[in-house]
Amino acid sequence: MSAVAPTPLRSPRRIVCLTEEPTETLYALGEDHRIVGISGFTVRPPRARKEKPKVSAFTSAKIDEIMKLAPDLAIGFSDIQADIAAELVRRGVEVWISNHRSVDGILDYVRRLGALVGASARAESYADGLQRGLDEVAARAATLSRRPRVYFEEWDDPPITGIRWVSELVGIAGGDDVFPEHAAEPLAKQRILADAGEVVRRAPDIIIGSWCGKKFRPDRVAARPGWDAIPAVRDGELHEVKSPLILQPGPAALTDGVQALAGIVHGWAARRDGGAAERGSRSQL
Template sequence: MKAFPPGRIVCLTEETVETLYLLGEEDRIVGVSGYAVRPARVRREKPRVSAFTSADIPKILALEPDLVLTFSDLQADIAAALIRAGVAVMAYNQRDIAGILAMIRHLGAIVGAAARAEALAQRYEARLAAIAAQAGAGARPLVYFEEWDEPMIAGLGWVSELIGIAGGRDAFPALAAQKAARDRIVTSAQVIAARPDVILASWCGKKVRPEKIAARPGWAAIPAVRDGRIIEIKSPVILQPGPAALTDGLDAILAALA
């Protein structure tokens, strides 16, 4: 790292962008992912230098970053290229709520805002606890969360936890611990057998088509399909393991289960 705290940061996923803005440290950001949309002004203020699994390495290097923030094994090749070019890289890999909160605290410490990051994390913890306590008294509908449609991929770790906090039950809880998408593939027969009361879907940047889900062979008998409870949750608020999932993402789940 060229400087500490780093004055020039490139964020290749959206959750670190949102976290830095929430901490009041957005002036340190010199480049972002094309998927960064929170807060809305980020698209006017920061140059876009990457997608998710690809990045413009020369453009990143031209920004002379002190630090580049990446996420998961899917960005390993990007991270390797930057490391070979002499850039300091921090790769986060949070897959659950505890990991999200740890990321917030760690990133805050890196930029010299540890106290603000701790306060932010504690606010989220208090909110999650309050919602869980309120939701715990009611009925707990069975929820199938679909991250992708072809093949069908079931929910992520933090999504499964948020469903529980909102008062639901994940239809495939054992899969939530699996990090790789290929290990979370489910069959149509498995979903039919599970008989979820609610289907939540967020197709990773692609618009969800509830009518296509309802028209799948044999799905008419599923309670969620029969009762018209197929609900899209927008990708930016649920598929990024960061503040959005703990706020707007959780709120969207609560609304869907109400």
């Protein structure tokens, strides 16, 4: 008897992306034709908002609208979307909820998503390119004469410190996160600062705000009680990185996000080194 060839596995053809990172990744891999619905928070790539129906927020979704799209896979992120995932599963939709929280996790996510849609080679190449870009940023950071201490705030009321991939990207860009122990915590509620005065005590040289969904207000940060003693506040080193660039665990964070961080860090270093040179020249007069 001749062996029966196994039936090849079929990649999902109708994907609903409940967050932005699968949308950006699938477009980058040339697999955007599989996407039938996206998150309303999606901004990358810009054309996705014009081409795909928006069927979810981050903590809610239009379940009936999603079902009308007849998806064979929905992709989301983290425990925050657990209720959406559970409802879709009850409706018979296959769901993949990723839970990566690190730079390596993002790179692995790109590779896994590529494999899922039959684009392993392209995904490997794309992930390798992302890694090379990070290596270049790190090599440039190695030339800094001093690494600044950085406080990254992803929400203001209550203050929430940066998640792990953000902390790692701060390090790649040339800075040192002043709350590395918080970055190891996966849940936002575990990264709430019980005492905002701890930021004063840790004395960051740079403060970076990325308040998810609203504009960073450096004037409000500087006006917090006691914060005028922080070097970053004293020197006017309060900066914003737009949340779509850094707070989604996908390609944006590893490209434009880390580049924005590096620009802030190197700008600080140039101002600091320039000021030191000026003070030195004045002392010789």
